[in-house]
Structure formats: structure tokens, C-alpha cells
Amino acid sequence: MSDWLPALGQAPRRVLSDNVLDELRAVIVSGGIEAGQRLRENELASQMRVSRGPVREALVRLEQEGLVVLERHRGARVVVLSRDDREKLYRLRRALEELAGEYACANATEADFDRANAVVEEFVRSEDSTRTPAAAADFDIRFHDSIYVAAHNDPLYRAWTVLRSQVHYFMTTRMMLRPDYNETWEREHMRLLELLRERKKSPCRKFIGLHVEGSFRRILLDQLPDDSAHPAEVAHDSR
Amino acid sequence: MSDWLPALGQAPRRVLSDNVLDELRAVIVSGGIEAGQRLRENELASQMRVSRGPVREALVRLEQEGLVVLERHRGARVVVLSRDDREKLYRLRRALEELAGEYACANATEADFDRANAVVEEFVRSEDSTRTPAAAADFDIRFHDSIYVAAHNDPLYRAWTVLRSQVHYFMTTRMMLRPDYNETWEREHMRLLELLRERKKSPCRKFIGLHVEGSFRRILLDQLPDDSAHPAEVAHDSR
DNA sequence: ATATTGTAAACCGTCAACGGAATGCAACTC
DNA sequence: GAGTTGCATTCCGTTGACGGTTTACAATAT
Numbered sequence: 001m002s003d004w005l006p007a008l009g010q011a012p013r014r015v016l017s018d019n020v021l022d023e024l025r026a027v028i029v030s031g032g033i034e035a036g037q038r039l040r041e042n043e044l045a046s047q048m049r050v051s052r053g054p055v056r057e058a059l060v061r062l063e064q065e066g067l068v069v070l071e072r073h074r075g076a077r078v079v080v081l082s083r084d085d086r087e088k089l090y091r092l093r094r095a096l097e098e099l100a101g102e103y104a105c106a107n108a109t110e111a112d113f114d115r116a117n118a119v120v121e122e123f124v125r126s127e128d129s130t131r132t133p134a135a136a137a138d139f140d141i142r143f144h145d146s147i148y149v150a151a152h153n154d155p156l157y158r159a160w161t162v163l164r165s166q167v168h169y170f171m172t173t174r175m176m177l178r179p180d181y182n183e184t185w186e187r188e189h190m191r192l193l194e195l196l197r198e199r200k201k202s203p204c205r206k207f208i209g210l211h212v213e214g215s216f217r218r219i220l221l222d223q224l225p226d227d228s229a230h231p232a233e234v235a236h237d238s239r
Numbered sequence: 240m241s242d243w244l245p246a247l248g249q250a251p252r253r254v255l256s257d258n259v260l261d262e263l264r265a266v267i268v269s270g271g272i273e274a275g276q277r278l279r280e281n282e283l284a285s286q287m288r289v290s291r292g293p294v295r296e297a298l299v300r301l302e303q304e305g306l307v308v309l310e311r312h313r314g315a316r317v318v319v320l321s322r323d324d325r326e327k328l329y330r331l332r333r334a335l336e337e338l339a340g341e342y343a344c345a346n347a348t349e350a351d352f353d354r355a356n357a358v359v360e361e362f363v364r365s366e367d368s369t370r371t372p373a374a375a376a377d378f379d380i381r382f383h384d385s386i387y388v389a390a391h392n393d394p395l396y397r398a399w400t401v402l403r404s405q406v407h408y409f410m411t412t413r414m415m416l417r418p419d420y421n422e423t424w425e426r427e428h429m430r431l432l433e434l435l436r437e438r439k440k441s442p443c444r445k446f447i448g449l450h451v452e453g454s455f456r457r458i459l460l461d462q463l464p465d466d467s468a469h470p471a472e473v474a475h476d477s478r
Numbered sequence: 479a480t481a482t483t484g485t486a487a488a489c490c491g492t493c494a495a496c497g498g499a500a501t502g503c504a505a506c507t508c
Numbered sequence: 509g510a511g512t513t514g515c516a517t518t519c520c521g522t523t524g525a526c527g528g529t530t531t532a533c534a535a536t537a538t
Contacts, residue, residue, distance in 0.1 A: 013311045013529095015491060041520070051493045052520090053292075060296060064303040066397060072252045073499050073520060088342075089394045095334050096398075103327075155328045155405070158305060159335075159398045166394070252499095254521060280490070290523045291490090312490055312529050483536070490529075499520075506513070 017054035020044075021061050028067050028078055029168040030134045039068065039076040065165040079166070086170055090216040093163055096156065097144065097212055101204040103151035104196050112150035113197060119143045120189050128182075136181070137171035140215075143189055150196070174219050188214075256293035259283075260300050267306050267317055268407040269373045278307065278315040304404040318405070325409055329455040332402055335395065336383065336451055340443040342390035343435050351389035352436060358382045359428050367421075375420070376410035379454075382428055389435070413458050427453075 024044070027033055039059065041052045048055070059076050062068040068076045081089070104112070123139045141164060148160045188211055195204045263283070266272055278298065280291045287294070298315050301307040307315045320328070343351070362378045380403065387399045427450055434443045 015311055017491085018311075040518090042518090053492055056296070056521090057299060057491095060299050061303070064300070066394070072254055072257075074501095075520070085393060088392045092338065092392075092394050092398060095338055099331065099334055153327045153331075154324060155305070155331050155402060158401050159331060162397050162401055163394060256521085279488090281488090292522055295490090296521095313531090314490070479538105481536105481538080483534105485534080486532090488529105488531075491527090493526080494524100496523080497521090499518105501518075502516090504513105504515080507511085508509105 015054070016050050017057040017061075020048055020050060020054045021058040023048065024058055024062060025065070025067060025165060028062075029137070029165055029172055031169075031173050033078050035078050035080045035173075037078050039078065041075070062165075064162065066162060067165045067169060079169075081166065081170060086220075087216075089163060089166055089170065090212065093167060094209055094212040096160055096163065097147070097208050098205045100148050100151040100153070100156060100160070101196065101208040102201045103153045103156065104147055105199045105201045105204055107152040108150035108196060112146070113193060116143060116146040116150065116193055119146060120186065120193070124186055131177060131182070133175040133177060134172045136177060136185075137168055137175060140171060140185070141168045147192075147196075171219065176219075178218075254293070255289050256296040256300075259287055259289060259293045260297040262287065263297055263301060264304070264306060264404060267301075268376070268404055268411055270408075270412050272317050274317050274319045274412075276317050278317065280314070301404075303401065305401060306404045306408060318408075320405065320409060325459075326455075328402060328405055328409065329451065332406060333448055333451040335399055335402065336386070336447050337444045339387050339390040339392070339395060339399070340435065340447040341440045342392045342395065343386055344438045344440045344443050346391040347389035347435060347438075351385070352432060355382060355385040355389065355432055358385060359425065359432070363425055370416060370421070372414040372416060373411045375416060375424075376407055376414060379410060379424070380407045386431075386435075410458065415458075417457075 024039075033039075041055050041059070045052045045055045059068055059070060063070045063076070067079055069079050070076050119139060119142045123143075126135070126139075145160075145164065148157050151157070192204075192207060192211065195207055263278075272278075280294050280298070284291045284294045298307055298309060302309045302315070306318055308318050309315050358378060358381045362382075365374070365378075384399075384403065387396050390396070431443075431446060431450065434446055
């Protein structure tokens with residue numbers, strides 16, 4: 001076997017359902033579809049110029065990610081997260097991410113840190129005008145995802161996968177960009193990277209706990225006290 | 240609307256892929272298929288007398304549960320868990336279950352406790368001769384699942400779903416039934432139920448942490464020091 | 479004999495059509 | 509007129525077939 005070639009990474013082996021999945025997820029987490037709205041297989045399929053097969057597969061995966069709720073013979077709806085769900089979500093996220101921090105301290109490589117750092121730098125370089133809530137949420141998810149990757153912990157990453165899209169969705173739809181958002185974001189995430197590089201588990205865990213809780217509180221406090229912002233709910237079909 | 244009927248629970252609305260999923264999961268977690276073995280869609284479909292559609296859907300769900308690994312154009316294999324994976328799995332399970340205990344203290348109803356208790360009683364009533372590793376693992380999973388149910392925490396339950404089958408699989412394939420297994424199992428789980436009924440979060444968290452860690456250690460210590468028990472691994476197709 | 483290339487079979491991804499369940503609306507009853 | 513029942517439409521679950529990728533094997537060259 002000859003391996004003298006300049007390490008060309010393996011060719012991407014994507015299939016239609018992968019694209020459908022990515023497209024649907026992107027649209028939903030960016031707030032492009034109202035919560036509770038029905039997702040008709042035929043509609044999605046014809047709109048994306050594919051058959052219903054790949055769409056069905058993507059919907060099953062989206063259900064696993066918690067973005068979509070499937071009911072037998074009744075079709076799919078975009079998930080509706082109650083305030084209670086969101087609190088539980090963040091409490092769980094905190095527990096997972098504290099663990100991720102510890103594992104990252106133990107297992108992260110320089111390449112891992114570089115990838116995480118690249119996200120921060122891309123955020124800093126990005127134009128102010130592009131800083132919509134959706135864009136900011138994207139950056140945040142990408143950074144924290146890179147921490148889970150750096151943990152090199154498969155079961156943990158799979159658990160994060162179950163929360164990630166819901167967190168992303170939640171952030172996009174409820175984030176308010178305060179004036180000090182950019183500065184705070186940059187500072188906290190760079191500090192976290194420093195702590196990880198020092199590979200001291202306990203301080204990492206504490207910082208991450210505070211960071212996750214803080215971001216949740218910031219998002220919540222900018223909002224109305226209850227769910228009155230979501231008056232539509234499920235209700236009768238709104239086509 | 241008349242609702243005078245004696246509360247007959249909603250009819251089960253199952254479809255073929257549900258049955259395929261349950262059947263496949265049951266076979267895999269009971270150790271009926273070797274780790275790393277290929278799962279051919281055609282083979283499964285014809286054996287279960289369904290078309291490939293429901294099989295494909297079940298396989299996607301099994302991948303989400305971590306029991307199966309899908310590779311594009313290459314098909315599905317039963318997952319192979321390394322010792323490292325198993326350690327990470329149990330560390331994560333511990334974190335989740337500690338959380339579940341706290342939430343169960345806050346949210347569990349009497350009906351929840353009854354259901355959990357029913358599992359313990361069924362275990363006690365069961366014949367000694369039926370206590371195979373697979374049967375014991377079933378009981379254990381059922382009990383702990385009822386704790387997660389009692390927590391009334393959807394995101395947490397979904398995270399548990401991602402681990403449950405792997406834990407189940409792990410327990411079945413590696414458990415040794417020591418002479419004192421029955422007594423220990425009964426005692427520890429009844430004690431846990433007591434603590435939950437007292438609704439004191441901190442003692443619950445501590446007990447659950449020790450319980451999960453203890454069961455992991457018991458399983459591991461009865462085994463060989465490394466993975467030499469799994470010599471097959473992936474390797475070339477063994478049909 | 480070893481390594482490489484060509485070839486055929488096996489298998490997966492996708493599609494389109496069929497049958498059945500669910501939903502909404504109209505007709506009907508009381 | 510309020511509530512119920514029947515009906516038609518819509519949509520989902522399932523199937524079988526087709527095309528492309530992968531894998532295993534045989535043929536060829538070195």
C-alpha cells in the first residue's frame with residue numbers, strides 16, 4: 001500500500017437525507033418556521049426536489065435532536081418548548097458541559113484548542129452589522145460544540161447532540177443582543193480556553209457552570225416573565 | 240363531549256417500524272447478535288416479513304440509541320464498545336442519574352413510586368431459575384428507567400434514552416451473577432425508593448452516585464482486566 | 479508469488495405508487 | 509341550534525423497483 005500522497009482527507013460521502021437534515025435544521029433553529037407548525041412530508045419533499053424518503057429519514061433524526069415532534073399517522077410539528085422545558089434544558093446542559101470541561105482538560109489536543117480558538121477569532125473579525133441573534137447563536141453553538149469535540153468522549157457528545165439543537169433554537173429565538181454582548185462573549189470564551197489550556201479540571205468546571213448559568217439568566221432576564229411571547233402554541237392547523 | 244367512560248387509556252397507535260425497532264433492540268441488548276456484526280437491510284426485512292422502509296427507520300433510531308453504527312453506502316453494524324467507552328458511559332450515567340434523583344424528589348407522584356416499586360416486587364417474585372444475566376439486566380434497566388420517568392423531565396429523559404440501550408447492552412453482556420446479587424439488588428433499590436419518598440435531594444444524589452459507581456465496579460471487577468474477551472472486534476465480515 | 483486491475487454480485491439510497499388512517503366539512507338528527 | 513354522524517380529502521405508512529456505490533473475487537501483469 002502506498003501512502004506517499006499529501007494526506008488528502010477522505011471524500012465527503014453525503015447523501016440526500018444529510019442535506020435535507022442540515023437544511024431543515026438550519027431553517028428551524030434560525031427561527032424560519034414558527035413553533036408548533038406542521039411539517040408536511042409532501043410539501044417539504046417537493047420544495048426540496050426530493051422524494052419523501054430522505055425527508056422522512058431527516059425528520060426521524062430531527063425528532064432525536066428534539067427539534068421536531070412526530071406523532072404516528074399525524075405527522076411532524078416543530079417542537080414547542082415551555083419555559084419549564086427551557087430551565088430543565090439548561091440545568092442539564094450545565095451538568096453535561098461541566099463534564100465536558102473536565103474531559104477536555106484531560107484529552108484536548110492543540111488542534112482542538114486551535115479549532116475552538118478559530119471560532120472566537122472568526123467572531124471577533126465578523127462585521128458588527130452581521131451580528132443578528134441568529135448569527136450570534138451560531139457562533140456560540142459552534143464554540144461550545146468544539147469543547148465537546150475536544151472532550152473526546154463519544155457518549156457525552158451523543159448526549160450533547162440531543163440538547164444542542166434545542167439550545168440553539170432557544171438561543172436564536174430568545175436572545176437579545178445587549179450593547180456589551182460582543183465584549184462579554186469574547187472575554188468569557190477566551191478565558192475559558194485559557195483555563196482549559198492550563199488543564200485544571202476544578203476551575204474549569206466551576207467557570208463553565210457559572211458561564212452556562214449566566215448565559216441562561218441573561219437570556220431569560222431580557223424576556224417577559226412567562227410564555228406570553230408564544231401565544232400561538234399548538235392549536236388548530238394554521239395553514 | 241362526554242367523558243363518563245371508565246378512563247380507558249388511549250389505544251396504542253403503533254406502526255411496523257415500532258415493532259421492528261423493539262424486536263431489533265431486544266435481540267441486540269440480550270446479546271443475540273455479536274458486536275460488530277453487519278445488519279443487512281434485506282436480510283432483516285425478509286426475516287421480519289416487512290419491506291426495507293420500516294427497517295431503515297428502525298436502524299436510524301437504533302443509531303440514535305447508540306446500539307448500531309451506520310455508515311453511508313456501507314450499511315449498519317452492531318456497535319462495539321471499548322472499555323474506555325464503557326467507563327465514559329458510566330461516568331455520564333452517574334451524572335444524569337444524580338440529576339434524575341433530584342428531580343424525582345421534587346416531582347415524583349405516588350403513581351411513579353408505585354410503578355418503580357412494582358418492578359422491585361416483580362424481581363423478588365421471579366423464580367431463581369429465570370435469573371439469567373439478560374433477565375437481571377432487564378429488571379435493572381426497567382427500575383432505573385422508572386426513576387427517570389418519575390423525574391418528569393423531558394430533556395433529561397431524552398438524554399437517558401441515548402445511553403439506556405448501551406447501558407443495557409453492556410450489563411447483559413458483562414454481568415456476572417454473584418451469589419449475593421439478588422439480596423444486594425433488592426436492598427439497594429428499595430433503599431433508594433425510601434430516600435426518594437423522603438424527598439431529600441442531597442442524600443438521594445449521594446446514594447445514587449454510589450449506587451451507579453458500585454454497580455459499574457462490580458461488573459468490571461468480575462471481568463478480565465482488558466478487552467481480551469472481545470477478540471473478534473470489527474475485522475473482516477464474518478458471515 | 480505478490481500486487482494490481484478489471485468485473486460481477488451484493489447492497490444501499492432514492493423514487494413513485496398504493497392502501498389506510500386522520501382530519502375537516504357537510505348533512506343529518508334531536 | 510347544538511351535537512352527532514357520514515363522507516371526501518389529505519396525509520402518512522408501506523411496498524417494490526431502479527440506479528449507483530461498495531465489496532468480493534477473478535484475471536492479469538510484474
